[in-house]
Amino acid sequence: MADGTAVPGSSAWQYVEDVIRRTMARFHFEEIRTPVLEEEGLIVRGIGEGSDIVTKEMFVVERGNDRYVLRPEVTAPVMRAWLQHHLEQRGGVQRLYYIGPCFRAERPQKGRYRQFHQFGCETIGADDPRADAEVIALMLAVYDAFGITGSRLRINTLGLPEERKQYVEALRAWLTPHKDTLSESGRQRLEKNPLRILDTKDEREQALLRDAPLLIDFTGEQTRERYESVKQCLGDAGIDFIEDFLLVRGLDYYMHTAFELESPDLGAQSALAGGGRYDLLASALGSNCPAPGVGFAAGIERLLLALDAQDATIPEALPPDVFLVALGDDAQRWAFREAQRLRRQGISASFDLKGRSMKAQMREAHRQRAPFTLIAGQTELEAGVVQLKNMDSGEQVQLSADKVPEHISKCLRDARGSEDSAPVSSR
RNA sequence: GUGACCGUAGCUCAGUCGGUUAGAGCGCCAGGUUGUGGCCCUGGAGGUCGUGGGUUCAAUUCCCAUCGGUCACCCCA
Numbered sequence: 483m484a485d486g487t488a489v490p491g492s493s494a495w496q497y498v499e500d501v502i503r504r505t506m507a508r509f510h511f512e513e514i515r516t517p518v519l520e521e522e523g524l525i526v527r528g529i530g531e532g533s534d535i536v537t538k539e540m541f542v543v544e545r546g547n548d549r550y551v552l553r554p555e556v557t558a559p560v561m562r563a564w565l566q567h568h569l570e571q572r573g574g575v576q577r578l579y580y581i582g583p584c585f586r587a588e589r590p591q592k593g594r595y596r597q598f599h600q601f602g603c604e605t606i607g608a609d610d611p612r613a614d615a616e617v618i619a620l621m622l623a624v625y626d627a628f629g630i631t632g633s634r635l636r637i638n639t640l641g642l643p644e645e646r647k648q649y650v651e652a653l654r655a656w657l658t659p660h661k662d663t664l665s666e667s668g669r670q671r672l673e674k675n676p677l678r679i680l681d682t683k684d685e686r687e688q689a690l691l692r693d694a695p696l697l698i699d700f701t702g703e704q705t706r707e708r709y710e711s712v713k714q715c716l717g718d719a720g721i722d723f724i725e726d727f728l729l730v731r732g733l734d735y736y737m738h739t740a741f742e743l744e745s746p747d748l749g750a751q752s753a754l755a756g757g758g759r760y761d762l763l764a765s766a767l768g769s770n771c772p773a774p775g776v777g778f779a780a781g782i783e784r785l786l787l788a789l790d791a792q793d794a795t796i797p798e799a800l801p802p803d804v805f806l807v808a809l810g811d812d813a814q815r816w817a818f819r820e821a822q823r824l825r826r827q828g829i830s831a832s833f834d835l836k837g838r839s840m841k842a843q844m845r846e847a848h849r850q851r852a853p854f855t856l857i858a859g860q861t862e863l864e865a866g867v868v869q870l871k872n873m874d875s876g877e878q879v880q881l882s883a884d885k886v887p888e889h890i891s892k893c894l895r896d897a898r899g900s901e902d903s904a905p906v907s908s909r
Numbered sequence: 910g911u912g913a914c915c916g917u918a919g920c921u922c923a924g925u926c927g928g929u930u931a932g933a934g935c936g937c938c939a940g941g942u943u944g945u946g947g948c949c950c951u952g953g954a955g956g957u958c959g960u961g962g963g964u965u966c967a968a969u970u971c972c973c974a975u976c977g978g979u980c981a982c983c984c985c986a
Binding site for chain 2: 534535538539555584586588589590591592593594595598599600601602667678683731732733749750751753754755756778779780781782783784785807809810838839840841842843844845846847848849855857859861869871873876878
């Protein structure tokens with residue numbers, strides 16, 4: 483197995499996907515699936531030639547003269563799909579979401595894996611500030627649905643490319659005299675990408691930055707008004723946020739609104755999710771179709787870490803409705819036959835495949851939390867009957883073999899009817 | 910890519926200052942109950958002590974390499 487590629491395949495995973503999909507549906511976002519394999523050019527143009535992802539974190543697949551990459555993120559692929567399939571022709575605004583694997587060739591650590599899983603949404607075709615606020619609200623709604631608390635929403639505006647460019651120069655000019663205070667990587671960033679210094683973890687650099695110029699002061703009236711509207715929408719919806727003028731994003735396509743959701747439970751990789759507006763992505767991809775967009779991306783593994791840290795209860799896998807216990811060779815054939823009969827009628831059935839003792843089969847039924855067991859041996863087969871045992875009460879009744887499905891159905895209905903706990907999931 | 914730490918049973922971990930058959934708890938299997946789960950009791954299976962090499966009379970233990978893992982830097986979900 484390649485480094486950093488463990489894929490959790492547990493009931494927790496099922497549960498997480500289920501809650502995400504339901505939340506997305508509540509906001510009426512529609513799922514879009516894009517290929518895991520993408521043309522290298524799309525990703526390079528989309529997230530920027532100089533970005534860390536493109537320069538050192540991509541898994542490249544070559545075939546003949548074609549170069550593909552395993553997608554490192556999903557926004558650019560979604561935009562490609564939107565352009566390629568002319569989704570703008572569907573009229574209105576597209577509200578889309580995705581969930582699936584992404585790949586980045588970084589050194590694995592807590593909350594960071596080479597194959598990881600993202601979910602996120604993209605609203606394409608609207609530059610209304612409410613779209614930004616809606617995306618943020620959706621992002622928070624997901625974590626809310628999981629009961630995750632203590633995370634912080636930070637927002638900022640990255641302005642327009644022109645404004646940012648002026649700011650970068652001003653920041654560089656301001657920092658250059660303080661070169662000696664910067665760390666080694668800080669000095670490298672000063673050359674390559676001064677914006678990245680803003681989210682430094684170095685305390686001396688953080689102290690220095692307190693007096694540095696701010697991007698917001700280099701933005702024009704339009705940018706500022708837009709930013710104010712987004713904040714106002716968030717306020718109207720009662721969403722708490724922290725304004726952080728030092729917040730930047732690592733992908734080049736972002737502009738205007740940028741945001742990040744941080745959790746104290748994650749270790750060094752503290753971002754649960756992040757996103758922003760990317761009105762110029764479509765043109766970076768070579769389209770002249772205007773496609774203003776805004777979205778967020780979130781890591782499922784980090785969500786699982788947060789759930790774990792908060793000792794959240796994750797619903798267990800559903801038990802079978804009935805476990806069939808067989809004694810002897812003839813009964814083993816009966817167990818398979820009977821399981822199939824029940825399954826065809828929508829009753830979930832399970833049975834032993836190792837020819838184990840009755841005691842072991844009963845234990846297995848108990849372990850699987852089956853509410854009922856159906857027991858048969860030579861005696862029952864010859865008499866055309868089976869034993870139905872209620873595992874909860876221990877009560878056992880003998881049934882005529884042909885009445886089994888309807889009887890079990892009835893018992894299940896009775897058992898479910900008497901439960902006042904919330905239904906976990908319908909079958 | 911850089912650095913630090915860690916690899917003993919399915920899992921969580923003891924242990925050996927180098928020395929007869931490497932342990933515990935949980936889990937698993939079986940018996941106690943000629944065909945009945947949970948609790949309890951008894952027994953059992955399961956380990957090339959990550960791998961390769963070196964030092965030594967002797968290595969799971971020391972050394973080197975390698976592979977795997979973890980965390981941090983960096984980066985970001």
